[in-house]
Amino acid sequence: QVQFVESGGGLVQAGGSLRLSCAASGRTFSGYAMGWFRQAPGKEREFVASISWNALSTYYADSVKGRFTISRDNAKNTVYLQMNSLIPEDTAIYYCAKATRAEISYRSTTWPSQYDYWGQGTQVTVSS
Numbered sequence: 001q002v003q004f005v006e007s008g009g010g011l012v013q014a015g016g017s018l019r020l021s022c023a024a025s026g027r028t029f030s031g032y033a034m035g036w037f038r039q040a041p042g043k044e045r046e047f048v049a050s051i052s053w054n055a056l057s058t059y060y061a062d063s064v065k066g067r068f069t070i071s072r073d074n075a076k077n078t079v080y081l082q083m084n085s086l087i088p089e090d091t092a093i094y095y096c097a098k099a100t101r102a103e104i105s106y107r108s109t110t111w112p113s114q115y116d117y118w119g120q121g122t123q124v125t126v127s128s
Contacts, residue, residue: 076087
C-alpha cells in the first residue's frame with residue numbers, strides 16, 4: 001500500500017507563494033498519474049491539477065491556471081505543487097492523490113473517483 005505525506009502549507013498573504021510537496025512511503029507511484037485536490041470549509045472537494053506518470057501531460061483547473069504548476073520527481077517519489085500569486089479564494093486543505101492509471105483524460109482527471117490513494121492534507125491559508 002501507499003501512503004502520502006503532504007507538506008509546505010501555511011499562512012501567506014495574498015500575492016505570495018507556497019510550494020507543496022507530496023512524498024510517498026511504501027510502494028512507488030512512479031507509474032501512475034497524480035493529482036492535487038483542495039477542499040474549503042463547507043465546500044466540496046475540487047480538482048486543482050494533475051500530471052501523467054511521465055509528466056508529459058498536465059491539467060489545471062481554470063481557477064489556478066497560470067498561477068499553479070504541478071511537477072514530479074519520480075526518482076524521489078515526490079509530487080509538487082508550486083503556487084504563485086495566491087489569492088484568498090485559494091484557502092483550503094490541499095490533498096495529493098494517486099490515480100488508478102498512468103494517464104487520465106481531460107474529462108476524467110477531475111473526478112475524485114479516478115484516484116484511489118489520498119494524503120492527509122495540508123492547510124493553505126491566504127490572507128487579504
